[in-house]
Amino acid sequence: MKEQRFIRLLILGLLSAIGPFSIDMYLPGFPDIAKDLHTDVSKVSLTLSGFFVGISAGQLLYGPLLDKYGRKKPLYIGMAAYILASFGCVFARSIEMLIGLRFLQAIGGCVGMVASRAIVRDLFDVKENAKIFSLLMLVVGVSPIIAPTAGGYLAAAFGWQSIFIVLGAIGTIIVALVFFLLPESKKPDPGYSLYPRAILGKFGTVFRERQFVTYAFAGSFTAAGLYAYIAGSPHVFMEIFGVSEKVYGWIFTIVAAGLVTATQINARVLRKRTSAYIIPRAVSFQVLAGVLLFAGFALNWWGLYSSILLCCIFLACQGFTFPNASALAIAPFHENAGSASALLGCIQMAVGALSTVMVSLFHNETAVPMGGIMAFCAFTALCILLSGSSSLKRRKEPIESQTVDMLKRL
Template identity: 90%
Template sequence: MKEQRFIRLLILGLLSAIGPFSIDMYLPGFPDIAKDLHTNVSKVSLTLSGFFIGISIGQLLYGPLLDKYGRKKPLYIGMALYIVASFGCAMASSIEMLIALRFFQAIGGCVGMVASRAIVRDLFDVRENAKIFSLLMLVVGVSPIIAPTAGGYLAAAFGWQAIFIVLGIIGTVILTMVIFLLPESKKPDPDYSLYPRSILGKFGAVFREQQFVTYAFAGSFTAAGLYAYIAGSPHVFMELFGVSEKVYGWIFTIVAAGLVAATQINARILRKYPSEYIIPRAISFQTLAGVLLLTGFALNWWGLYSSIALCCMFLACQGFTFPNASALAIAPFAQNAGSASALLGCIQMAVGAFSTVMVSVFHNETAVPMGGIMALCAFTALCILLFGRRATRKRKEPVESQTIDMLKRL
């Protein structure tokens, strides 16, 4: 039984990690991609934005499909598209072609992110979800530790194209594991309608849940700060601080290690404190780290090591926020878990795409755009959380008072 549980969690973790691995692994290849495709690093970062846009759109497509056809059939289709697009990226001959292929790679790969969250809701008790998401984050967290370092060595030894060939091979292995080792957690629902009006109605029902809106957007803006770091860090560390591809991979590994450690500390803290207690404190510390980064970059206070330390602090806070925000956002839904998961993922990636575009738009040969977007995202998340929780309490109070009055009459 324990072995079966471990295998299921491993596969769900790998499915969740497809997106992050596809993002992180090719970052050290940015300078080589720019050189080979006759462009600049700033424009290469648009391949990252295209990936985020593809994930945002794709998750909305897969949510209804996962609820109607079960979890595995959409997984087969999405993973097949991801594999084909990954090998296609290795053959891209222009930056425009690479942006387009990255978009389709994201459309395919995002099925793993949506399906894994929905399957967690299917297979595990809702009270366990935050802990399960923390365990999945352990697998997801390994990707930014391994991916940039591996990508740096692959790019140095075989060229950036080798990175996408390896991603295609990894996708093939994961698809094989899904086919033979992952059970179907939800039977197809022939009554589930795929008409646009019906789908929009289900998404609307999810959006009307105040708890979902609050934690989905708060979690998404904290994640957007992470994506701003991912988009801006190649320029900051490799061009401004002058580190090599391999050293950048190790820097990314060190920073990501803070994220991984935080997710596991979070799993232990959950034994004593609820998710509602942890989230506001984590986002407050993340906002502080973002403000310190921005101030130091603007005033030229930070060197290489202090910049790494503050980025590590910022990302570590995400390790506390993401599992708890995801669990609380999806908790109210049982029947529409696929749609709720899709909408949650779409919001996360749409906000993330916006943050990466902003880093590119405000690019000025300094570290200020990255630090500024990171600080703004964290502060926005804190505001959403505080106002959203207050609105939720106000909505619950009249209902609770009415219930008490009815009980008194009885």
């Protein structure tokens, strides 16, 4: 039984990590992609924006499909699209073609993010869900440490196309593991309505909850600062500071390690403090780090090491903000928890996509656009949080104790 449980958790962790791996692994290849496709790095970053748009839209698509047709059929369809699009990226001959293929790759791959959460609820006891989700979060947190480093070595040794070959191979292996080792956890439900009116009604119920809106958008804007860093850092570190693909992979690893470490510290802090106490303080520090980055880049204060340090601090604040904001956003829901989760993921990725587009639009051969968008996202999150929190206090809405218990385990 323990071996079976481990295998299932491993497969679910791999499904959850498809998105982060697909985002982070090809970042070191940005300069080579720009050179081969006769464009610049700012245009290549639009492939990242297309990926975020695909993930955002896809999560809303797969939620109803997984409830109606069971877990594995939509999972096979989505993963097949992901694998084909991954191999298709190898043959891209223009930046427009690569953007479109990355969008299709995201539409397919995001099924892993949605399905893994649903399967956890199906296969494991409710009392275990918090522990299981924390383990999956750890896998997702570790993946940005491994992926860019591996991508840097692949790009340097075999070219950027090899990264997409590896991603396609990983997707194929995951499908095989799902087919042979992961059971179908939910029977199809013929009575489940896929009419737009019924689906939109469920989403509308979620959106009318003020606590959801406050923490979903505040958390999404802090995450958008992270995505701005992901979109802008290849240009900043490899072109402005002149580091190699391999060194960039290690820089990304160091910064991501700050995020993972902060997530684990957050679990300990939650033993004495509530999520509502932690979030505004973490976002305030994130605003400070963002402003220092923006001002320092504009005034040429920062060198390579100081830039890495401030980026690390900025992302570490995200380690305190993201898990707390996500859990508090979903806390008011029981029956519509699935819809709330899908809508939360959609908002996070949509705002993230916008931030990556802004980094590209304001590109000016300096590090200022990245620092400016990071600072703007953090400041916007703080404004949303302060405004929404005051409204929630007036309503005296309690935070569910089960959410606090869940966060303490993360």
